[in-house]
Amino acid sequence: MSDLTTLKIAEARDLLRKGDLTARELTEAHIAAVDAADSLNAYIEKTPEIALGQADAADARIKVGNAKGMTGIPIGIKDLFATKGVHTQACSHILDGFKPEYESTVTQNLWDDGAVMLGKLNMDEFAMGSSNETSYYGPVKNPWRAKGSNSDFVPGGSSGGSVTSVAGYAAMGATASDTGGSIRQPAAFTGTFGMKPTYGRCSRFGMVAFASSLDQAGPITRDVRDGAIMLESMSGFDPKDSTSVDVPVPNFEAALTGDIRGMKIGIPQEYHLAGMPGEIEALWHQGIEWMKAAGAEVVDINLPHTKYALPTYYIVAPAEASSNLARYDGVRYGLRNVPENGGLTDMYEATRAAGFGEEVKRRIMIGTYVLSAGYYDAYYLKAQKVRQLIYDDFKRAFEKVDAILTPTAPSAAFAFGEKSDDPLAMYLNDVFTVPASLAGLPGSSVPAGLSADGLPLGLQVLGKAWDEETVLKVSGVIEEAAAFTSQPDLWWR
């Protein structure tokens, strides 16, 4: 057997079932790959013992013919998912030393299906960021480098560790979460497949909250089929989450028929941004051609409130975050700083000043301000009204089309520090992903080509609520057409 770490989940699954491969072999190969990828800084906590235990259990399970799609598959877990007894800090200093006494529903679903945990993955602090530069544990390096260059690029964010572990062959798949694009944008930056399902498809129980009305878990994998397999395992109704919806989970893999003939694909005209790099426009145009070639009908559509999605998001998400992050107060867990002779309020202020990074503080400040007396109507209420208009835009569009095709991000991966001093420039990275987040719709990012510098670019597919199957189907067609076989050089090994 060649390098086991380059196998896809579906391939490994079939080999495991045939008995040509054991979960232990596969896991050992990945544990070694995780160690070899230290310089990427994707993992902030490794759990090889847990992995081997789970691998042996998976082998036993396969033997008795009780295997599921994810049985024996080594994956990484974004640090935002609570894993019982294991480092869970959303890569924030304020959760210093926190080891939950509980398991998130999404990870529990994966373990129930026999998946194997390699460790916890780096991310932007509390998922606030688009470059993985806000992590308390330092930035993650994109496995991809520009042609003929040795300089490093950001992997995107906030799921930077997730995409890097997968693109860097240090996990077969990884859990991620998307609030405004945190699955799709980093997937695009690293040539991986990322899928944010419909809001309510994956339980948020045990997932450290950033913005509750937007947060949704999803998988990062190396191709669409793997994404379908992993998403199916992560999904499902959970009575412990009031926003989880009791709908059946389809067999997502079965949706990958490759047949989109007669399907209507919408092209939102408002996504043609002034000043967008030509190669992004060109990639999008290429995607449109692929759709036509596959027998789909391409339809121009309008999403008139698109330009207001980002400002809306940057009111709603910080508002919710300012409240969600109030629980980090030094009383029950995590960091506690008490100034000498300080009282309770001094403890709060010192703990939160030391525990939160700059971007998190900035968002808490914005969120606190837009909810405060005298400003609520002008900011928060206004934003929730515009959010309704954005939702209505999509609703109208989906009366005419089955899926929507756009670029995932307005550029390829950028260099460290390029945008980190300019919050607004950083926020603009999510311009194409945020609208669907605000509307709770499913969306994917599919690797579709390379920039002139040789960095990956992605196309985004959006679908109707609860119609992940169409998103996956269209994604599969793009994947096939793009024949994206490029890989990063394994320079870190």
Place this chain on the structure above:
Amino acid sequence: MSSYRIQGATADWEVVIGLEVHAQVISNAKLFSGASTEFGAEPNAQVSLVDAAMPGMLPTINGECVRQAVRTGLALGAQINKFSVFDRKNYFYADLPQGYQISQFKHPVVGEGTVTLDLESGTTKEVGVERIHLEQDAGKSMHDQHPQFTYVDLNRSGVALMEIVSMPDMRSPDEAGAYLTKLRTILRYIGSCDGNMEQGSMRADVNVSVRKPGDALGTRCEIKNVNSIRFVRQAIEVEARRQVDIIEAGGTIDQETRLFDPVKAETRSMRSKEEAHDYRYFPDPDLLPLEFDDAFIEAARESLPELPDDKKARFMEALGLNDYNASVLVAENESSDYFETLVAALAKATGKSPTDIAVKASNWLTGDLFGALNKASKPITESPVSAEQGADLLALVEDGTISGRIAKDVFEIMFETGKDAGTIVEEKGLKQVSDTGEIEKIIDEIIAANPGQLEQYRAGKDKLLGFFVGQVMKATQGKANPGVVNKLLKPKLDG
């Protein structure tokens, strides 16, 4: 209209009072978690990871708490909102783990209703209820256990409360007291709150302002967390007096939160705690709007027992009770239950219609039994004399087996020993003597033994009839049937 006035140096002042009552909902589990609500457990033993606001924990609502709030609204004749919203009220405190309280702000589950007060004067007054909403209780901070630390227990954190907000319709401490009493009666009747103010399952925030009668409303102060009806009355008195003194000295009232100190009988500003409060309410994105249909409301309505005002009217109209007895009996569900059992058992034992014996039964219950229970500091649920036993006792009087006088003695023994009336009458030989032959014999003896008195009587001193009756009763240890004695005695004395 209340004529209660604070007499100032320049004028008489009217007091305007509104109450916000926090009533703990009776439920097994908390509002948003499956932890128990029971009182008095070990610290943090009734805390789920949701209550402790661990990262990633989410609220799920307990339907019973919704049902109880709706039942309470219905009992107050209030508007029930089929669509309501949970909001977050954001502030930091050690016993508020989430950093926010889940409450209802713009869209409460219950809208406007009414509480009818029964005032001491025998009149009634309607006080408007503005709204009832559901919210989480906070945990408990203990500041006196350690010199450097405050200890935090989250057992109460997340327990469901109903906040019942009145209109500023009350005008005196008496009216505020009557409001709380009535509200508590209703909550206990329907079983949505145990009304136990000592354990904190019912607490009141009291809004007080003063004005010259007929003027616009003055600036109000809110006195937080007053935990007995007596203290509510006191707090209103001292706060109203304080405000009048300030205004008459040329000052103005600051709208603020105050604390009542029952020991010093004063209210104090809590401004330090109030500093920078800006609750930043917004809809809780972890929860969807709360919705239910008419069928749910109807089922809640059907689950309501007869309410105190209806029951009182029935006791007065159908059973002929006076206002006082009816009011006393309906004040506690347990009292009226006892009464109804008593009347039913007595009617059965005597074969009489309830309307014929209800007044007697109510007099005995509100007089003899309540008096004895009061003396023994026992609630009616722990009465040593059951309603059935009480009915047996009253039935013995009704059929002439014992006299009303003897019944009081029998009752005392029953209350002490728990024995049945019949047994006591039997054992002590207390049966009334109605045998004319026996009584006649005694009368003859007494007339013979008191010739002087007989002479005086016959000379016109009619009052001596009482003397002879007394002697007969004494000779029979009170057992002689007074009617028979009177009938036989008179002709003999008259000669």
Place this chain on the structure above:
Amino acid sequence: MSNIDKATVAKIARLARIKIDEEKLEPMAGELNNILGWVEQLAEVNTDNIEPMSSVVDAKLRWREDTVNDGDKADSVLKNAPNAEFGFYAVPKVIE
């Protein structure tokens, strides 16, 4: 619309319980004004008669049964506490 000055930053920081050093107030005011100035473009959207979005989930709030099935885990509750004594969380003394 937004013109956040140092004092406002200090007030917001206090509400959010985040200590911000005096010399950081001014730069923070600049950053916040920048971001808020940008989001204020929402003012140009006509939202007359538009209800604010309450949830993207098209479902009713589910209700739990009133059964006690949680709690009785003080050890788990206190396990990560920076300071726990006698079964309580201990925090610097609150003076009321």
